[in-house]
């Protein structure tokens with residue numbers, strides 16, 4: 001199931017937010033007048049797939065506050081560059097999404113089991129201290 005079909009309004013909104021940020025970045029930095037260039041298209045698909053598999057589900061924190069960081073290092077760096085550029089511009093171009101994103105950035109990360117953290121492909125780090133039982 002695509003994250004766009006998720007029953008969670010938050011997940012659908014988060015997906016729209018990252019897509020909007022990548023779009024702002026691609027148009028301004030890569031000169032793409034419409035849609036996304038191949039590089040940004042790949043990044044967009046990757047970010048959507050991470051969201052679909054996010055072990056926090058509908059309770060996910062913003063990725064920047066995540067104790068797992070399931071992104072591959074190169075992808076994480078790409079998204080960091082996108083967010084650094086597009087973040088301040090979102091208020092003008094997508095104000096509603098920007099305001100929700102800022103509000104959600106204040107939410108602390110919920111606890112997560114070690115198993116779920118490993119299944120996400122990230123390092124359990126803080127999750128390990130939050131749930132020593134490691135149960136689902």
Ligand code: SF4
Nearest residue numbers: 050054063066069070
């Ligand atoms: S595990 Fe963390 S970094 Fe990965 S999608 Fe979920 S919140 Fe974002």
Ligand SMILES: [Zn+2]
Nearest residue numbers: 026030037040
């Ligand atoms: Zn691009």
